[in-house]
Amino acid sequence: MTPFYDTLETRPAAEREAQLLAALPAQVAHAQRASTAFAEILQGVDPARVHSRATLARLPVTRKSDLFERQKAQRATDAFGGFSAIVRGPAMPRIYASPGPIYEPEGSTRDYWRIGRAMYAAGFRSGDLVHNAFSYHMTPGAFMMESGAHAVGCTVFPAGVGQTEQQLQAIAELRPVAYAGTPSFLRILVEKAQEAGSDIGSLRKGMVGGEAFPPSLRDWFQERGLDVYQSYATADLGLVAYETSSRQGLVVDEGVLVEIVRPGTGDPVAAGEVGEVVVTTLNPGYPLVRFGTGDLSAVLEGEDPTGRTNMRIKGWLGRADQTTKIRGMFVHPSQVADIARRFPEIVRARLVVSGEMANDVMTLKVEAAAAPQGLDARIGEVVRDVTKLRAEVELVAPGTLPNDGKVIEDARSYK
Incomplete structure (x- = not known):
């Protein structure tokens, strides 16, 4: 069985860069045409001229606060503030709310957030039963993981959060091999199982997100027979980067273009320098161009030892909004x-x-x-x-x- 999700992961780096940059003009044009917000933000921009990282860096950065302010101003007419390129109906099966509230659309494409790639790298395979302990209430985290698991061929138990005793019972009886959720809740489950004498030994692997995942906690899980990997994704962008078996930083997803910029600006920093993660997604349904995540990271030079050739980042290093x-x-x-x-x-x-x-x-x-x-x-x-x-x-x-x-x-x- 191949160790890679698809051939995109191992294509030559120069080929990937050329293909991403070739897709940029069309994505910028699409954002201007299909999103009233980007029609205004990118007013006067000639999409044909946005064909390199240097020309991309001249465009303004749109941040979470911009999403919130535009949505708030247009609540009566457009809950998405003009950013969504899809409309309610079959093309938009769900709408979610993140704290703010900020509303996010879900598109109808298979594995809309592209989480399957991260799960495959974490060892999830077809036929695995996944205990999904992300919240199914309003926010998209659980659905992001579920769609990724389905893309890999897994079956999902929608555990959600809380009701620890019932979750331990379900794990003991259903025997899932994989966990999806926050690392802190997985630790709670492991500790409670030890206290109660519950058998959760079927769990052997995990995909965690939503919180920091320090090496010390990763090692704690490994000592207890759990091989746990982290993913970096947001409700707006989907998967940004994911961990591999090399445990050397996070490999950037194939569907996004990532820049690291000096906090408070849109100016790219040198490789290795810590800055804010700014992402341009190729998603046609929610075409975010230079979206500032507010997270700090840095480029990790060199290719991943697993053979994946995309850019690597060092993972979450803090928040960029230091107001x-x-x-x-x-x-x-x-x-x-x-x-x-x-x-x-x-x-x-x-x-x-x-x-x-x-x-x-x-x-x-x-x-x-x-x-x-x-x-x-x-x-x-x-x-x-x-x-x-x-x-x-x-x-x-x-x-x-x-x-x-x-x-x-x-x-x-x-x-």
Whole structure:
């Protein structure tokens, strides 16, 4: 049996890149034509000119907050805020609600969110019974996993969340071999089974998501006979990236184009540098172009040892939205980026907020390739102009600041 879901996973990297970029102009044109939101967001953009990563990077980033605001403004006429290219009926079998609320459509295509690829990489195979412990209430997580499991050929038990004792009984009697759900709930099931003496030994593999999955927890499961893998997916985009048996980062899905950008901007960062994950999906039903996930990650160079040739990312490394309230004023990562752009000497900038509450100290740490006399004072003036707050400016050598994606670091004492 092949270790790969399909031949797309092992095509030459250059061939994949060429095919993704060749599909970009048509997807941008489709978004403009079929989505009233992107008709406005991408107004004046010539789709034919969006044919490279460089030209894609010139387009604006649309973030979750933009989805919410447009949906909120159009509640009476369009619950999707103009982003959906499909309409209610056979082409839209379900609608979901994420916190906000933000409403998401489900298309009618098989494995709409493309989760099957991740499940196959995690060892799910045709005939497996999957205990699906994602919530079936309003949000799409359970249905995403279920559609992926069906694509692989699995049977699904819709366990949902809660009712731990009944779930343990079902596992003992139905003998599923695979689990889908959050890692924290799987741990609860394992611990409760140990306490109650329930036999859940049939479970041998798992696909988890929705939460951080640290190596320590992965190892904890392995010690108990469970081989558990993580997926990175959202209700808006479907699968973004997935773990393989190499356990070396996450391989990007074949149906998306991923960029890593400096938080608060749409500017791509160098390979290996931590930034926000921005995704363009080739899904015609929900054609999101440069959608900012708000998650931090970084490109992991080289190909996956399993033979999959797509880009790899390091996994979830935190949140990109570091908006912070300082002395009663909100300061955004985009403002720090604006300050840095005004000075060609600045390589990277990081705003550090320290002190105790009600006695904030704001320091802008700046990596400068060259530091002409008076640079710190001039930067300080721009900080005050942009944020309306005073800050100390500290010039440091390039490479000094941590590579963790933080643009604003809140180091205040909250005691």
